[in-house]
Amino acid sequence: xxxxxxxxxxxxxxxxxxxxxxxxxxxxxxxxxxxxxxxxxxxxxxxxxxxxxxxxxxxxxxxxxxxxxxxxxxxxxxxxxxxxxxxxxxxxxxxxxxxxxxxxxxxxxxxxxxxxxxxxxxxxxxxxxxxxxxxxxxxxxxxxxxxxxxxxxxxxxxxxxxxxxxxxxx
Numbered sequence: 313x314x315x316x317x318x319x320x321x322x323x324x325x326x327x328x329x330x331x332x333x334x335x336x337x338x339x340x341x342x343x344x345x346x347x348x349x350x351x352x353x354x355x356x357x358x359x360x361x362x363x364x365x366x367x368x369x370x371x372x373x374x375x376x377x378x379x380x381x382x383x384x385x386x387x388x389x390x391x392x393x394x395x396x397x398x399x400x401x402x403x404x405x406x407x408x409x410x411x412x413x414x415x416x417x418x419x420x421x422x423x424x425x426x427x428x429x430x431x432x433x434x435x436x437x438x439x440x441x442x443x444x445x446x447x448x449x450x451x452x453x454x455x456x457x458x459x460x461x462x463x464x465x466x467x468x469x470x471x472x473x474x475x476x477x478x479x480x481x482x
Contacts, residue, residue: 324374324383326390331367338363402433418469419459424451 338360345356377383395401410426417425427447432440458464459472468476 321381322377322383323386323389324377325385325387328371328374328385329390331370334363335367335371338367399433399436403430406430406433415467416469417467418472419466420451420455420471421469422467423454424448427451 341356342360345353348356374383374385378385391401406426406429409429410422413425414422424447427450428444431443431447435443455472455475458466459468460475
């Protein structure tokens with residue numbers, strides 16, 4: 313099928329950022345599990361293999377489209393005004409802040425702040441009282457399950473230390 317000459321090729325470079333990063337991360341992850349138990353290796357290679365396969369198919373499709381003239385490797389669509397209007401940039405900032413702050417603030421408080429900010433951005437800052445309650449409830453459930461019940465190695469912060477002291481001292 314011939315492409316309409318008035319139709320611009322689709323910008324595929326921006327669409328390929330996440331699949332390329334997923335491939336790089338999966339390969340890095342594979343390099344870190346060599347000394348893990350075999351059951352963990354099997355699971356990791358199964359899930360990672362599926363991810364690599366799907367991302368490779370996406371990249372292959374993009375290459376085929378570029379060769380057919382239906383696409384280009386341009387990045388002009390990577391960030392645009394829709395990203396600001398829809399809150400994508402706000403969600404990106406919240407995610408980066410979560411990664412940066414989880415160690416000093418701990419799992420529960422950082423999870424609360426992430427949920428609060430991301431839900432506020434997505435709702436365009438409406439119903440902040442309800443959002444705050446939901447974020448608090450989910451964070452407390454996460455603390456009860458992952459920190460209290462399962463004693464995972466998630467970062468402990470002010471909230472976790474305070475709750476531990478209160479539970480030990482009655």
